Amino acid sequence: MSPVPGFLARGGNPCPGARAAARFRRSGTHAVIGSVRGRLLDKDPGGELLIEAGGVGYRVVVAPSTLAGAGPVGDECFVYVHHLVREDTSDLYGFAELDERRCFEALLSAHGVGPALALAVLSHLPPDELRRAVAADDAAALELVPGIGAKTSKRMVLDLKSRLGTPETAGAAAAAAAGDGAGSAVAEVRAALSQMGFAPAEIRDAMAAVTIEAARDGDADTGALLRVALRELGPR
Known part of the structure; x- marks a missing residue:
């Protein structure tokens, strides 16, 4: 701009x-x-x-x-x-959402993270998913984001530990997302694709479509979002 x-x-x-x-x-x-x-x-x-x-x-x-x-x-x-x-x-x-902006600003405070990468992280991991990944030391979840490797993901987890808060203390919006809402469904789809043996790059590409669908239809459940992901991935 x-x-x-x-x-x-x-x-x-x-x-x-x-x-x-x-x-x-x-x-x-x-x-x-x-x-x-x-x-x-x-x-x-x-x-x-x-x-x-x-x-x-x-x-x-x-x-x-x-x-x-x-x-x-x-x-x-x-x-x-x-x-x-x-x-x-x-x-x-x-x-x-205001919570997305707060997470974006927290990401900018992490070493080596600029605005493009911070936006990419939130495109793949909605705020409460990001909080859960950081709280669980799940650096692998961050590695699904283009441009983030193993070393960077581990450093980001360390940097964000004290800056994001936990899903339980993130406020009403985050607590709702941690329940049966779209945020939880997106996380379940990612876990299901991993269990089905898809490669990280394949999961990353499919989750972009899943995230867009979850934002469009806030009532979408895990099954509906998983079908979106599998359509995106195509026949194996």
């Missing part, structure tokens, strides 16, 4: 907002944009929503599940936002 509109005045000279942003970066203060609500102008299949709010179009990077659940173009759209400010750019990352 390009710098937030208004950071540069005509002719490329810094506007007052840009100078304020520079002071903001030097001071180390956290970004203050926490959510965006407005009309959905576009859904980029590459993983981006364009949301118009107050006459400004905000480009928001999202996971596949958030993209699928955003509704049709023209409707109102709401996302929780993590505003990542760097020296030369300003990016917005959007999430359907």
Whole structure:
């Protein structure tokens, strides 16, 4: 995403907002944009929503599940936002649930994890699945995410131990997901595919489709999601 509109005045000279942003970066203060609500102008299949709010179009990077659940173009759209400010750019990352944003921010605090990898983790492991994996020292669950190997997964588990909390203390939303909801069903599908002998790369590809379906249909049970995974995998 390009710098937030208004950071540069005509002719490329810094506007007052840009100078304020520079002071903001030097001071180390956290970004203050926490959510965006407005009309959905576009859904980029590459993983981006364009949301118009107050006459400004905000480009928001999202996971596949958030993209699928955003509704049709023209409707109102709401996302929780993590505003990542760097020296030369300003990016917005959007999430359907506040707990997803909290987990994203916890992932960013782990050694060697940038926003793209953090988003990839949440695309494969919803918040409470991620908490369970970390609490159980299940580094193998993280290795299903593209770009994460054995060494990185073990380091992430160590880094996240004190930052994510446990499924029991994650709040009402996480507790619901830990029960009979879609979050638990997704975890059961992943375990079933592993028991059926599918390779980690095959499971990773199938779980992307499963995660999207679980976000689309919050009432989907393990059997329905397993059928989605097996269709994605095709005949063996």
